[in-house]
Amino acid sequence: MPTTARELVLEHFRWVGGHADVWAVFRDAEALAAVVAGLVEPFRDEGITAVCGIESRGFLLGGAAAVELGVGFVPVRKGEGLFPGDKVVRRSVPDYRRLRHTLRLQRSALTPADRVLLIDDWIETGSQAAAVRSMAEECGATWVGCGVIVDQHTAAPRNALGTVRGLLDARELPAFEA
Numbered sequence: 001m002p003t004t005a006r007e008l009v010l011e012h013f014r015w016v017g018g019h020a021d022v023w024a025v026f027r028d029a030e031a032l033a034a035v036v037a038g039l040v041e042p043f044r045d046e047g048i049t050a051v052c053g054i055e056s057r058g059f060l061l062g063g064a065a066a067v068e069l070g071v072g073f074v075p076v077r078k079g080e081g082l083f084p085g086d087k088v089v090r091r092s093v094p095d096y097r098r099l100r101h102t103l104r105l106q107r108s109a110l111t112p113a114d115r116v117l118l119i120d121d122w123i124e125t126g127s128q129a130a131a132v133r134s135m136a137e138e139c140g141a142t143w144v145g146c147g148v149i150v151d152q153h154t155a156a157p158r159n160a161l162g163t164v165r166g167l168l169d170a171r172e173l174p175a176f177e178a
């Protein structure tokens with residue numbers, strides 16, 4: 001039986017200094033390929049035309065997922081990094097670290113013809129995903145949902161983020177290590 005993306009995540013995921021080290025999953029070629037394929041699988045028949053990814057882990061996963069789906073990638077940048085052109089900007093509500101981010105998306109990147117999928121490694125409060133949805137919709141695009149590795153989303157209503165599909169539930173991870 002082939003090893004699933006979920007099993008490979010559990011094999012390579014680790015807690016380091018009290019933080020989830022999802023980067024370690026990406027270091028393994030088989031795990032990275034399986035994760036990317038697994039993230040897009042539920043959305044293959046959804047007519048996705050653009051994959052959004054939030055800096056920084058979302059850049060890696062979103063770019064790879066866009067290639068997997070044969071569509072383009074739309075970056076959502078945080079902070080002050082150079083980002084040419086007119087932007088849609090949102091100040092997110094507090095996220096899982098109680099941080100509020102200034103998220104930016106290039107206005108020309110999405111149009112009313114687009115059907116948008118957000119790909120990320122983790123969702124908890126949904127704060128950053130909700131901000132991306134709002135920005136995509138300001139561009140006139142249609143929001144489809146989110147594909148994530150770890151689904152820890154508890155905020156209600158859950159359908160405020162469209163279809164949310166995780167490779168695994170946070171409760172399946174190894175016990176937290178500080």
Ligand SMILES: O=P(O)(O)OC[C@H]1O[C@H](OP(=O)(O)OP(=O)(O)O)[C@H](O)[C@@H]1O
Nearest residue numbers: 055056057095096123124125126127128
């Ligand atoms: O559901 P939420 O509470 O909004 O949290 C989820 C977001 O937080 C994490 O990114 P983080 O801000 O840690 O940045 P990183 O990708 O650079 O590690 C994760 O990659 C999501 O983007």
